[in-house]
Amino acid sequence: MNRLALTLTLGVRETQNSFLSRLAARNGCASANEFCRDMGLSWQEIINGERTQLSRLAALARVNYTHLLGNAVALEGPRKFRIGDETIGIQAMRRREVRLCHLCVQAEREKNMPFMA
DSSP states (O other): OOOOSSOOOOOTTOOHHHHHHHHHHHTTOSSHHHHHHHHTOOHHHHHTTOHHHHHHHHHHHTOOHHHHHHTOEEEEETTEEEETTEEEEGGGOOTTSOOOOHHHHHHHHHTTOOOOO
């Protein structure tokens, strides 16, 4: 698999969805879905935490796969997700809303790093 020239550092506790969105924007794509199509990745499998796709994303972006996997939100079954070692119900997930940690945004601004798409 090819590797991207324009990559980003994977943030501490950053989910695959967040990283993928930032990476897509860094590479000039209007959406993470568009980026995945262009790169031959499955957007749905990445957001569901499928390990093969996460491995391909990590290799493409030159980030640590274990770190990416450790912070991934993964579909565990009907109405269940896993984040790290925790299993949570779908009612606790609001994946269509953008929420930010103001301390994280400020830290990225201070480093002059791209944070959001």
